[in-house]
Amino acid sequence: MGRTSLTTRSIVLTAALFVLLQSSAYSLQPDQAVVMVEGCSGVCVDPSGLVLTARHCNLPATVTVRFKDRTVSATRVYVCREVEGPVVYDCDGDGYPFLPVAATAPLVGERVWSCGYPLLNGRRELRWAKGAVLRWSTFEYAGGSFNGNVVGFVTAPGWSGGPLLNAKGEVCGLLNSSDCATSVFISSAAVRQAYAAVRPGRAAESPPRSGKPTLYVFGSITCGPCRQFKDDYANHSQLRQALEAAFTVEFVDVDQQADLASRFGVTEVPTFLVPGGTRVTGYEGPDQLLAALGLREQIAARPPPQRDVVDEKATQPEPATPAPTFEDAAPAATAPDSPATAPTTPSAVDERLDRLSGLVQTAVSIATWLGVGGATGGAGGLILGGLALWRTLRRRREGRAARDPPSVTAPPVITVDSPPPPQAIVPETRFAPYERDTxxxxxxxxxxxxxxxxxxxxxxxxxxxxxxxxxxxxxxxxxxx
Structure with missing residues (x-):
C-alpha cells in the first residue's frame, strides 16, 4: 500500500508540474501582469507583450514598461477614437505574463477587483481594491463622452489604466478616475475592441472558449447607428445579456480591420454576422436586432388576433333581442332618432305644471297646519293625489325617453407598431477630472x-x-x- 501511495503521489506531482510548465505563459499571479507605464498603471493581456492603459494618461509613442521582474521598452500600436478609452503598447520580445481579456462585461452587483501602482508617500506601490459594480453609464469628458462602469471602491493617483478583474481573473475594464466613494472604469466592450484591433486574426482563427458562436459586430466610429448600438449594448442590460447568452460578441472596426471585413464580404455598417449563420445589416433598436437574430419573437410582425363571433351552443337559450355585432355598430350610429326619444310635453308647460303642483302642495300643507279641514277634505285630497300621480308618471316617462339606446363599439386592437424608445442616458460629470487651469x-x-x-x-x-x-x-x- 505504501508503494502504491507513493507512486500515485509522484504521478500527480509530475502531472501538476507538466501543466505548470505548459501554462507558464499565463500569469501565475494576477499582479505579475499588472505594470507601471510611466506615471500610470497598465496590464499585459497577451504573451506577446500587448499592454493596455488609459488614453487620458497622455503618454508618448514610446514608453518604458516596468514588470515585477523586468523593465522593457514599448511602442504605441493603438489609440481609441473616443475621448477616453484604451491605448495599446507592444513590448519588445515575448513570453510575458498576462491576464486574458474577458469575453463578457460584468453584471451590476457582481464583485470585481482592481490593482495598480498608485503614488503613496512618494513611492509607487502595488495596491488592491475590491467592490461591486454599481451601474453602467455614459460620462462627459474633454468635450466628448465614453461608456464606463461605476464600481464601489476608491483608487488613488497613479492607478489610472489599472485593470478591472472579474472572479476569473479576466480584464473587463481600465481605470479612468475616482472620487471619494466610487471609481469609474472604461467599459469591457472598449477593452475587447482594442485587443481585437491589434490581434485581428485571433477572433477568426481561434474558436471561442465558451463554446458559443461568435457574433461579429462590424462598425465604424463615423456611423451613427453603430454608435447607437454601442451605447445600447453598454447601457441596456437586457440587450447585452440576451446577446452574450447566445453569442461571444466581438466588435470589429472596419476602418482598422479592413482585411477582416473584406474576408466576410462586409460592405455596409453596422453588420451583425454569425459565420455560417445569420447576417443582419442595419440597426433600428434592440427589439429589431434580437428578433432578426432569432432571440426574440417578432411581435410587431404578427397580425392582430382575429376576433370572430363564436356561435353559442344550441342548448343555451338565445336572448329575445339579439345583441348587435361589430358590423352592425357602425350603421347604428347614423340611424335616425327613435320617436320614443322625442319629448311628449313641451318644457315650458312642464315647468308651469311643476310650479302649480308645488304651490298646491304648499297650500295643502299650510291648511293642514292651520287645521282647515275643508282644504284637506275630499276635494283637496283628490287634487293633491292627482298632481302627485301625474308628476310620478311624467318622471318615469322622461327617464325612459332620455335613456340612450345601448351602443356597441369594437374593442381597441393593441399591436406593437414600434419598439419603445431607448432609455435616456443621463451624462455624469462628477467623475471627470478638473482641468488644471480651471x-x-x-x-x-x-x-x-x-x-x-x-x-x-x-x-x-x-x-x-x-x-x-x-x-x-x-x-x-x-x-x-
Missing amino acids: FAEAFAWAEVEMVRKYPGAVSTLETLKGLISQFLSAKGVKPAK
Whole structure:
C-alpha cells in the first residue's frame, strides 16, 4: 500500500508540474501582469507583450514598461477614437505574463477587483481594491463622452489604466478616475475592441472558449447607428445579456480591420454576422436586432388576433333581442332618432305644471297646519293625489325617453407598431477630472473670498498651499507662482 501511495503521489506531482510548465505563459499571479507605464498603471493581456492603459494618461509613442521582474521598452500600436478609452503598447520580445481579456462585461452587483501602482508617500506601490459594480453609464469628458462602469471602491493617483478583474481573473475594464466613494472604469466592450484591433486574426482563427458562436459586430466610429448600438449594448442590460447568452460578441472596426471585413464580404455598417449563420445589416433598436437574430419573437410582425363571433351552443337559450355585432355598430350610429326619444310635453308647460303642483302642495300643507279641514277634505285630497300621480308618471316617462339606446363599439386592437424608445442616458460629470487651469482659477478665487470673509484663515490657506505644492513636487510638476 505504501508503494502504491507513493507512486500515485509522484504521478500527480509530475502531472501538476507538466501543466505548470505548459501554462507558464499565463500569469501565475494576477499582479505579475499588472505594470507601471510611466506615471500610470497598465496590464499585459497577451504573451506577446500587448499592454493596455488609459488614453487620458497622455503618454508618448514610446514608453518604458516596468514588470515585477523586468523593465522593457514599448511602442504605441493603438489609440481609441473616443475621448477616453484604451491605448495599446507592444513590448519588445515575448513570453510575458498576462491576464486574458474577458469575453463578457460584468453584471451590476457582481464583485470585481482592481490593482495598480498608485503614488503613496512618494513611492509607487502595488495596491488592491475590491467592490461591486454599481451601474453602467455614459460620462462627459474633454468635450466628448465614453461608456464606463461605476464600481464601489476608491483608487488613488497613479492607478489610472489599472485593470478591472472579474472572479476569473479576466480584464473587463481600465481605470479612468475616482472620487471619494466610487471609481469609474472604461467599459469591457472598449477593452475587447482594442485587443481585437491589434490581434485581428485571433477572433477568426481561434474558436471561442465558451463554446458559443461568435457574433461579429462590424462598425465604424463615423456611423451613427453603430454608435447607437454601442451605447445600447453598454447601457441596456437586457440587450447585452440576451446577446452574450447566445453569442461571444466581438466588435470589429472596419476602418482598422479592413482585411477582416473584406474576408466576410462586409460592405455596409453596422453588420451583425454569425459565420455560417445569420447576417443582419442595419440597426433600428434592440427589439429589431434580437428578433432578426432569432432571440426574440417578432411581435410587431404578427397580425392582430382575429376576433370572430363564436356561435353559442344550441342548448343555451338565445336572448329575445339579439345583441348587435361589430358590423352592425357602425350603421347604428347614423340611424335616425327613435320617436320614443322625442319629448311628449313641451318644457315650458312642464315647468308651469311643476310650479302649480308645488304651490298646491304648499297650500295643502299650510291648511293642514292651520287645521282647515275643508282644504284637506275630499276635494283637496283628490287634487293633491292627482298632481302627485301625474308628476310620478311624467318622471318615469322622461327617464325612459332620455335613456340612450345601448351602443356597441369594437374593442381597441393593441399591436406593437414600434419598439419603445431607448432609455435616456443621463451624462455624469462628477467623475471627470478638473482641468488644471480651471482648478487653479477657482482656488485663487476661493482664497480671496476666504481672506475677505475670514481674516483669521490666512495661516490655514498658507498651510493648504504648502501641502498642494508638496504634492505637485512629488509628481514632478512645478507649482505655479
